[in-house]
Amino acid sequence: MESGNRTAIKVKTTVKLRKELGGWLLASPYLAMAVLFFLIPLGWSLSLVFFDWNLISPVRNYVGFYNFREALSSTRVHNAFLNTYKFMAIIVPSVMVVSLGLALIVHHLPRLKQFYAVGFFLPYLASGVAISLVVRGILSYDSAFNEFLRSVFGTSPRWLRDSFWATLVISAMIVWKLSGYYALIFLAGLQGIPRELYEAAALDGAGPFTQFRKITLPLLYPAFYTVLVLAVGLCFGIFTEPYVLTGGGPRFATHTWQLEIYYQAFERFRAGYGATVAVLNAVVTFASILVIRRIVESWGTRRGFR
Amino acid sequence: MRNFLKVFVGILVLGLVGSSQIEITFWSAPNPSQEVFWRRMAEAYMAEHPGVKITVSPMPETPTSEAGILAAIAGGVAPTASENVFIGFGDELVRSGAIVPWNAFTGWDELIVARSMSSTIKAWEFPDGNYYIIPLYVNAMLCAWRIDILRELGYDRPPRTYSEVLEVGERLKAVYPDKFLWLRSELEVPTWWQRWFDFFVFYYAASKGQALITGNEITADDKAAVEVLRFFKTLRDKKLLITEPLATGFEVGATVMTVLGPWSFPWWKENYPELVYGETFVLSPPPVPDWYPVDEPIYTFADAKGVVMYAQATPEQRQAMWDFIQWVLSDPEHDLLWVEITGMLPARDDVGVNPLFTGYVEKNEPALLPYAKTIPFAVPPFAHPEYVEIQELMGLECIYPVLIGELTPEEGWQAWKAAIAPLLK
Numbered sequence: 001m002e003s004g005n006r007t008a009i010k011v012k013t014t015v016k017l018r019k020e021l022g023g024w025l026l027a028s029p030y031l032a033m034a035v036l037f038f039l040i041p042l043g044w045s046l047s048l049v050f051f052d053w054n055l056i057s058p059v060r061n062y063v064g065f066y067n068f069r070e071a072l073s074s075t076r077v078h079n080a081f082l083n084t085y086k087f088m089a090i091i092v093p094s095v096m097v098v099s100l101g102l103a104l105i106v107h108h109l110p111r112l113k114q115f116y117a118v119g120f121f122l123p124y125l126a127s128g129v130a131i132s133l134v135v136r137g138i139l140s141y142d143s144a145f146n147e148f149l150r151s152v153f154g155t156s157p158r159w160l161r162d163s164f165w166a167t168l169v170i171s172a173m174i175v176w177k178l179s180g181y182y183a184l185i186f187l188a189g190l191q192g193i194p195r196e197l198y199e200a201a202a203l204d205g206a207g208p209f210t211q212f213r214k215i216t217l218p219l220l221y222p223a224f225y226t227v228l229v230l231a232v233g234l235c236f237g238i239f240t241e242p243y244v245l246t247g248g249g250p251r252f253a254t255h256t257w258q259l260e261i262y263y264q265a266f267e268r269f270r271a272g273y274g275a276t277v278a279v280l281n282a283v284v285t286f287a288s289i290l291v292i293r294r295i296v297e298s299w300g301t302r303r304g305f306r
Numbered sequence: 307m308r309n310f311l312k313v314f315v316g317i318l319v320l321g322l323v324g325s326s327q328i329e330i331t332f333w334s335a336p337n338p339s340q341e342v343f344w345r346r347m348a349e350a351y352m353a354e355h356p357g358v359k360i361t362v363s364p365m366p367e368t369p370t371s372e373a374g375i376l377a378a379i380a381g382g383v384a385p386t387a388s389e390n391v392f393i394g395f396g397d398e399l400v401r402s403g404a405i406v407p408w409n410a411f412t413g414w415d416e417l418i419v420a421r422s423m424s425s426t427i428k429a430w431e432f433p434d435g436n437y438y439i440i441p442l443y444v445n446a447m448l449c450a451w452r453i454d455i456l457r458e459l460g461y462d463r464p465p466r467t468y469s470e471v472l473e474v475g476e477r478l479k480a481v482y483p484d485k486f487l488w489l490r491s492e493l494e495v496p497t498w499w500q501r502w503f504d505f506f507v508f509y510y511a512a513s514k515g516q517a518l519i520t521g522n523e524i525t526a527d528d529k530a531a532v533e534v535l536r537f538f539k540t541l542r543d544k545k546l547l548i549t550e551p552l553a554t555g556f557e558v559g560a561t562v563m564t565v566l567g568p569w570s571f572p573w574w575k576e577n578y579p580e581l582v583y584g585e586t587f588v589l590s591p592p593p594v595p596d597w598y599p600v601d602e603p604i605y606t607f608a609d610a611k612g613v614v615m616y617a618q619a620t621p622e623q624r625q626a627m628w629d630f631i632q633w634v635l636s637d638p639e640h641d642l643l644w645v646e647i648t649g650m651l652p653a654r655d656d657v658g659v660n661p662l663f664t665g666y667v668e669k670n671e672p673a674l675l676p677y678a679k680t681i682p683f684a685v686p687p688f689a690h691p692e693y694v695e696i697q698e699l700m701g702l703e704c705i706y707p708v709l710i711g712e713l714t715p716e717e718g719w720q721a722w723k724a725a726i727a728p729l730l731k
Binding site: 057 | 403496549551553554560
């Protein structure tokens with residue numbers, strides 16, 4: 001009897017091991033890629049932060065924490081830090097509203113839902129450089145749009161040369177680019193809400209607005225949560241739009257972490273300092289996402305959404 | 307058995323010949339026409355020198371060609387030599403011990419004479435007295451004017467001084483209120499290399515080519531610099547200079563003047579065939595302050611780049627590359643081919659007077675002639691380890707605040723000098 005149990009345990013263990021091995025095998029391409037393109041560069045970057053080095057000089061100057069001190073007192077880094085939250089304050093609520101709106105529209109379409117969903121997703125695939133050039137054309141001083149504004153209002157904004165408008169333009173471009181993608185997440189959430197809930201609510205006399213507030217929004221909490229975390233993380237990675245349109249100006253009004261890393265590492269060839277800014281960026285990104293997650297989770301728990 | 311031996315010996319001989327062949331690599335600029343030139347040179351050289359195998363490929367340009375070179379050196383896969391290096395980046399490479407001096411090779415002096423570079427090469431000397439870059443081409447920056455529009459306004463030649471420019475501008479606005487004299491949206495952008503194509507051009511013209519920075523000292527002509535800033539500010543205040551992007555520009559006559567390098571001509575020929583030198587546009591040196599002597603030449607900025615040899619190459623490879631470069635640059639016909647293929651002028655003292663070049667230029671691309679004649683007065687970028695930050699600060703601390711009226715030209719200039727002082731220690 002005992003030996004039978006032992007054999008059974010042995011078989012179970014072997015099956016489990018085989019399954020685990022299979023899992024590891026299937027995950028191995030991703031793991032290899034993560035090690036090669038994430039962990040090794042991360043380790044390399046972390047080792048660079050203590051040096052003043054341009055990657056090629058035979059002499060690596062050990063500077064201890066000097067790079068951190070310089071970065072923490074740099075106006076350029078301060079601007080990148082603050083601008084990220086400025087962009088976040090515009091982008092995150094806007095992208096939530098627009099993508100939810102798109103998802104609701106597509107969800108209620110009688111037919112061709114997939115077609116429209118893919119259509120709204122397309123901007124996400126578009127080249128940032130190409131879109132930026134198109135936007136620059138639309139907002140150029142002599143564009144039809146600005147000619148129209150001048151004919152009606154007598155003036156047109158300095159779209160890309162005024163800090164307020166430049167921030168707004170870049171934010172709008174990012175919202176436009178991402179809304180279709182995030183709408184798919186909301187759409188998946190909407191499609192997962194049982195129709196019976198709405199029918200029951202309707203029988204109880206709930207109108208469309210009440211149904212939306214009491215059923216749709218609470219049940220979309222996981223989608224909101226996902227989109228929020230993605231959108232917040234994205235704000236720390238803004239690069240192409242300000243790089244092409246404003247160069248981070250005017251006066252660093254659209255300067256971002258990624259622009260600063262690029263400038264230091266690839267234009268000034270300060271690999272050590274660039275790595276330091278990248279590490280600070282990573283720390284601030286993780287901290288910000290953590291704080292926002294905690295806030296949203298506790299809010300969700302309080303409201304009974306989780 | 308005998309046949310087998312023959313084949314074996316044959317393979318052995320081929321193997322020995324193959325192994326005695328020196329392999330060198332050359333990175334051309336990431337510009338198809340330059341790649342074509344170097345490929346043709348390499349093929350011709352290899353036909354004459356079977357012991358050398360030259361592989362030509364365009365340099366990686368992601369995210370920039372400079373970063374591509376640094377990454378290759380860091381990864382130990384640098385080519386034997388490459389072009390497309392300007393003196394500022396060359397200085398970075400020299401300080402890192404990544405490139406070797408050309409003048410250490412036997413035959414350097416002969417090459418300088420053969421290529422007629424005695425005067426041009428002076429600007430490429432490094433502080434240690436060595437020459438790490440052989441200048442390949444010099445694109446002097448000139449001002450192009452829409453002469454068809456100027457004629458409509460009653461002028462038969464472009465303005466020479468600031469006052470004349472302002473006068474043309476006032477008449478332009480009176481006749482065409484929607485046109486601008488100059489579009490330079492980058493003036494409000496701090497991007498460091500944009501300064502080459504605005505402030506530097508006008509500054510070198512106003513200062514008779516006075517160096518901005520020499521070693522670790524600011525050697526700029528303050529008076530000239532302030533005049534240039536005041537000129538920019540006046541142009542903007544009078545709405546003659548537009549610093550916002552325009553969808554159209556000089557090519558369609560929305561603006562009358564532009565700072566131009568010769569690389570624009572092939573593009574114009576393809577897209578704006580109506581732009582004909584002498585008919586719709588002419589070229590002139592950059593405008594100068596009113597006090598600038600009439601009989602003195604006007605200087606300008608030169609976008610100039612050259613060839614460097616990387617220290618990672620073996621001594622044999624270096625010698626082979628030197629022989630190849632010497633062969634390419636010693637023959638004026640090769641420089642003529644360079645002009646024909648790339649449309650850019652070689653960095654030679656005689657490019658504006660040698661009939662070989664002037665004859666070709668007059669017949670095929672007369673607009674290049676003013677560029678050729680300006681080369682002796684064209685100043686290449688300055689070499690300083692902090693050139694990027696120095697030029698970035700010029701936009702941030704000086705030009706932008708002056709343009710928006712936050713600082714006077716004098717204050718703006720002093721602000722830039724103060725901002726770069728810590729970088730010059």
